[in-house]
Amino acid sequence: MNIVVCIKQVPNAKTVRYDTEKGTLVREGVEAIINPFDFHALEAGLHLKDAYGGEVTVLSMGPPQAENALRESLSLGADKGVLLSDRAFAGADTLATTYTLAKAIEKLGPVDLVLCGKQAIDGDTAQVGPGLAARLGLPYVTCVNALSVMDDEKTIQVRRINEDGYDILELEMPALLTVLASINTPRLPSLKGKMMARKTEIPIWDAEGIGAKPSMVGLTGSATRVVSTWVPTFEARREMFGGSAEEQVDALVSRLKAAGIL
Amino acid sequence: MTQVNYFLTEEQQMIVDLARQIAKEKIIPVRARLDENNEFPWDIMRDIAQADLFGLYIPEQYGGFAKGCFENCLALEQLAYGCIAVTTTFAASALGGYPILLFGSEKQKARYLPDIASGKRLVAFGLTEANAGSDAAGIQTTAVEDGEHWVLNGTKQWITSGGEAEIYTIVAMTNKNKGARGATAYIVEKGDPGFSFGKKERKMGLNASSTTELIMNDCRIPKDRILGRNGQGFLIAMRTLDIARPGIGSIAVGLAQAALDEAVKYARQRIQFGQPIISFQALQHMLADMATNLEASRALVYSVARTIDDGKKDTAKISAMAKLFATDMSMRVTTDAVQILGGYGYMKSYPVEKMMRDAKILQIYEGTNQIMCNIIGQALNKEYAKK
Numbered sequence: 232m233n234i235v236v237c238i239k240q241v242p243n244a245k246t247v248r249y250d251t252e253k254g255t256l257v258r259e260g261v262e263a264i265i266n267p268f269d270f271h272a273l274e275a276g277l278h279l280k281d282a283y284g285g286e287v288t289v290l291s292m293g294p295p296q297a298e299n300a301l302r303e304s305l306s307l308g309a310d311k312g313v314l315l316s317d318r319a320f321a322g323a324d325t326l327a328t329t330y331t332l333a334k335a336i337e338k339l340g341p342v343d344l345v346l347c348g349k350q351a352i353d354g355d356t357a358q359v360g361p362g363l364a365a366r367l368g369l370p371y372v373t374c375v376n377a378l379s380v381m382d383d384e385k386t387i388q389v390r391r392i393n394e395d396g397y398d399i400l401e402l403e404m405p406a407l408l409t410v411l412a413s414i415n416t417p418r419l420p421s422l423k424g425k426m427m428a429r430k431t432e433i434p435i436w437d438a439e440g441i442g443a444k445p446s447m448v449g450l451t452g453s454a455t456r457v458v459s460t461w462v463p464t465f466e467a468r469r470e471m472f473g474g475s476a477e478e479q480v481d482a483l484v485s486r487l488k489a490a491g492i493l
Numbered sequence: 494m495t496q497v498n499y500f501l502t503e504e505q506q507m508i509v510d511l512a513r514q515i516a517k518e519k520i521i522p523v524r525a526r527l528d529e530n531n532e533f534p535w536d537i538m539r540d541i542a543q544a545d546l547f548g549l550y551i552p553e554q555y556g557g558f559a560k561g562c563f564e565n566c567l568a569l570e571q572l573a574y575g576c577i578a579v580t581t582t583f584a585a586s587a588l589g590g591y592p593i594l595l596f597g598s599e600k601q602k603a604r605y606l607p608d609i610a611s612g613k614r615l616v617a618f619g620l621t622e623a624n625a626g627s628d629a630a631g632i633q634t635t636a637v638e639d640g641e642h643w644v645l646n647g648t649k650q651w652i653t654s655g656g657e658a659e660i661y662t663i664v665a666m667t668n669k670n671k672g673a674r675g676a677t678a679y680i681v682e683k684g685d686p687g688f689s690f691g692k693k694e695r696k697m698g699l700n701a702s703s704t705t706e707l708i709m710n711d712c713r714i715p716k717d718r719i720l721g722r723n724g725q726g727f728l729i730a731m732r733t734l735d736i737a738r739p740g741i742g743s744i745a746v747g748l749a750q751a752a753l754d755e756a757v758k759y760a761r762q763r764i765q766f767g768q769p770i771i772s773f774q775a776l777q778h779m780l781a782d783m784a785t786n787l788e789a790s791r792a793l794v795y796s797v798a799r800t801i802d803d804g805k806k807d808t809a810k811i812s813a814m815a816k817l818f819a820t821d822m823s824m825r826v827t828t829d830a831v832q833i834l835g836g837y838g839y840m841k842s843y844p845v846e847k848m849m850r851d852a853k854i855l856q857i858y859e860g861t862n863q864i865m866c867n868i869i870g871q872a873l874n875k876e877y878a879k880k
Contacts, residue, residue, distance in 0.1 A: 419515060422545035422558065425507045 232285035232384075234276040235336055236346045237363070238269040240293050240300040241353045249462060256353075265300045268348025272410050275378060276346050277308045283380060286310045292320055292331055297374060298433055305428035306420035312457040313339070317437035322450030325354075329362035330446050334441040336367060344387070345407040349374055350485035371407040372400055376414045419432070497788055499795055501567075508564055511544050512571030516547050520575030524787035527578065527701035528847050531693070533657055534579045535702050541572070541583055541613025550587060550593065555606035561802030562736055566743035566794060573747030577851045579703035580744050582615070582840060585653040585702075587740065588859075589616030590676055592662040596721035600806055601680065615831075619649040619707050620730050626863050629664075630673040630732060634709060636665035641716050645709040648691070653858075655705030656690040659683045663707070664726040680718045687712035696809045698850030729763030736801060737811045738859055742794035745823035745855050749787045752823075752830035752848045754796060776833060783826045790819035798867040810872035817865035820855035827852040 243262040250257050265273075276287045289304040292315040301312030304398050315335055323331065336342060345367070345402060350357035357373070364371035377390035381401070391398045420428075438448050446452060470486070472479040487493040501509065519540045527534055534783040541547060549567050551557025558564075565587060572580040590609045593601055593616075608614040625631035634647025645665055652661075668675030671810055691706025721729050757780060760771035772778050797815040801808050827849040831838035838845045857861045 419518070419540055419541060419544050420511060422507065422511060422549075425511065426504065429503070429507075 232279055232283045232343045232380075234279060234285065234287045234344045234346060235339060235342050236273045236276045236287060236304070237268070237332055237340055237359070238273065238289055238291045238300055238304060238348075239262070239266045239351045239353075240291065240297040240353055241266045244352050250287075251462060254329055258319045263296065263299065263380055265303060265350050266353075268350060268352070268410065268412060269419045270348075271412050271414050272346040272408075273304055273307060273309065274415045275408075275410055276344070278415065279344070279378075279380065280295060280308070280310075282385065285343070286339060288313065288459050290332065290339075291315065292323070292328060293433045294334075295435070296322050298435075301433050302428045302431075303420070305433075306404065306424040308420060308421075308424055312431070313434045314435045315437075315441070316435050317448075319438045319445060322453065323448065324453035325356055325358040325362050326454045327448050327450075327452035328359055329366050330452060331361070331438075331441070331443060332363050333366035334443045336363075337433055338436070338441050341405075343404045345369065345405075347407070347409045348407045357409070360407060360465045364407040367407065369407045370402045371409070372402060373409045374411055376406045376411045378408065378410075378414065475493045496773065497792065499791075505564060508546075508549070508560075508567050509571055509616030512546065513566040515540055515544060515546075516572055516575030520572065523667060524576040524579070525841070525844070525847065527576070528698075529700075529841075531695070531700045533703050534582060535657075537579050538582065538612065538615065543590050546583070547586060547612035548808050549785065551590070551606050551610040555610055557606070557610040561798070562739055563795065563798040563802050566715055566739055566798045567727075570738050570743040570747035570750075571863045571879055573744040576701065577748050577855070578699040580747070581699060581833060581854075582654055582657075584737070584740055584744065585618065586612075586616045586658070587659065588653075588737045589658065589662050591736055592618070592624045592720055593680065594661075594730060595736075596678070596729050597680075598717075600717065601720070605680070613654055614660055614843075615654050615658040616660045617652050617654040617707075618733070619661050619663040620654050621650050621652070622648065623650050630676075632664060632666050632676060634663070634665040635669075636667050636677055636679060638716075639713075643716060643719065643807070645679065645681070645687075645712040645714065647709055648690060649707040649709075651694065651704050652707050653819050654703055656693070661707060662720060663709075664730050665709075665880055668820045671724065673727040674724050676730075677723050678720035678726040678729045679714060681707075681709070681712065681714055685712055685714050691758065696842050697853060698847065699758065699854050710771065720728045731809070734859060735808050738812040738816040738865075739793070739794050739798040739801065740877040741859050742790065742797070742819035745816075745852075746787065746794055747826040748793045748820075748848060748852060749783070749790070749823040749826040750853070751779070752827040752845055752852075753783050754786055755843070755848075756783065756830040756833040758766045759837070770833075779829050779833060783829055787826060790815055790822045794819050800870040809868050813860070813865040813872075816859065817862050817869070820852075821862060824852045 240263045243264045247261050248257040280287050287309045288311040289301055289309045290313050291301055295316055298314050301314055305312055342360045347360040372389050372391050374392050376392050379388050387400050388399055391400055402450050472482045515548050519537050541579035544716055546568050549560045553559045569584055593605050609616055622632055636643050636645050663681050664676050666675055667677040687710045689708045694704040727798055760776055761769050763770045773841055794815045797811045830845040831849045834843055834845055837843050
């Protein structure tokens with residue numbers, strides 16, 4: 232089974248700080264980690280490889296240092312890592328990102344399954360998985376927390392979590408899934424994996440290398456712009472009622488009525 | 494702040510990172526529960542196996558990494574940062590595995606080492622008996638040849654991983670008249686006829702590790718399970734302990750580091766008399782003493798382990814020094830950590846209480862620290878006689 236896992240390197244949300252004056256994240260000196268949901272996508276891919284054989288290729292678009300995220304994936308057992316890195320890719324929104332990833336996956340050749348995390352913890356859009364499926368013309372299911380391959384080894388059955396419960400769905404491969412953290416417990420790296428990861432060469436593909444149109448990638452290929460970001464202000468007010476218990480209850484009821492709650 | 498540079502290679506640093514990750518993600522979150530329930534850490538053993546750490550010291554042809562005592566020490570230190578009961582289970586597998594690696598026949602190595610390296614089977618080392626602790630020559634378990642078999646009779650006491658391990662290296666007397674030279678080592682497997690386990694001991698600490706008796710009642714094992722030659726048992730045990738003792742030093746260092754980290758963290762945030770208690774000289778001096786002795790222990794343990802890996806023979810003295818110095822330090826540091834946390838330190842909801850209880854065993858097992866002093870003293874006597 233040929234599996235492609237898309238991962239993103241993100242700032243560690245536990246250590247990231249916010250520059251309130253500039254309205255941006257302070258990325259300097261902040262530890263970069265693999266997006267937590269993507270860890271689960273990788274584990275799902277590795278699990279399938281353990282059971283059915285084949286290859287797991289990890290794909291990431293990002294700056295040169297995103298290579299570390301790919302090496303970490305290799306240390307967990309992925310077979311190949313490909314870094315999509317080009318100044319022209321910078322500033323991509325989900326439209327340009329899905330175009331770039333799709334071009335790279337097409338270059339990788341026939342694939343049975345593309346796995347993504349549900350969303351990245353920095354952008355939180357959850358659009359890249361479905362967008363990529365649309366670009367590749369693949370059937371897809373989002374928010375998957377269980378996955379099994381049917382006897383024909385062509386159909387997969389997945390459990391999709393929704394607001395009311397869950398759906399059991401079957402789809403034919405090739406397909407794309409985005410996964411939730413509850414799908415599995417990611418494995419630890421192994422010493423063998425770490426040694427291998429250090430030696431493995433990670434190819435870097437640029438826009439030309441994947442045959443991407445310059446007008447479709449990066450900021451140029453993006454349909455949206457981040458105009459400004461800010462921390463919403465949160466104001467909590469309080470009011471103390473005095474008097475006897477009855478008076479306080481009356482006061483509370485009339486306040487709640489005035490606020491339209493009662 | 495610059496830390497002492499131990500000049501680790503990239504691979505050694507990988508081992509440190511990997512073991513620390515296991516401690517952080519797999520051991521620390523469950524250590525209090527394992528301790529409370531006397532629970533054997535099978536899940537963590539599988540994690541350590543999957544991370545390849547069981548095979549560090551085993552040659553590549555048996556599926557290991559052909560690393561040395563030093564790399565094993567690096568892993569032990571980081572795992573011990575999480576919990577030394579869990580780490581002792583891991584370390585016991587090497588203690589039981591070393592006799593096979595050092596003295597096993599080609600056939601025995603091929604049969605056992607791959608499973609030990611992959612962590613598929615745990616190993617235990619059986620030397621101690623009710624009447625043979627510090628005086629290992631007082632062993633009463635016997636082994637008698639009977640046709641194509643050896644027949645073992647006797648009871649081993651306080652054996653780490655007893656009942657859980659599947660491979661046991663055991664020392665028994667083949668000729669009581671010869672004293673230490675009449676001891677022989679054997680490989681016994683779980684399931685061998687006449688081989689069973691006593692009850693699990695209840696202990697002061699180290700509760701996640703299993704400690705049991707090994708009972709051999711006309712236990713029949715094939716002839717080819719003898720390790721080394723008839724009469725080499727005591728030598729095998731001593732050589733094994735010489736290699737393993739720096740590992741106990743590393744466990745002591747890892748544990749003390751965990752206790753120091755807790756103590757400094759607490760002293761920085763605990764406010765009394767209107768200021769953090771770390772601002773008081775009384776505490777600063779305690780912490781300074783803890784940190785300095787800890788670093789000195791680490792430096793000694795690393796240097797001894799590297800000397801062993803350099804192929805030096807007769808390392809009994811320096812191995813004993815590494816074990817003695819680091820474990821005494823660890824007992825003091827964990828005790829002081831409890832003192833610094835005060836009443837909180839004595840409570841089970843804070844981790845230093847367990848650390849102090851656990852630390853005590855380090856001064857006792859793999860040779861008491863008094864025996865370490867004997868080894869060092871006797872070595873000095875020998876050394877200076879030659880001068």
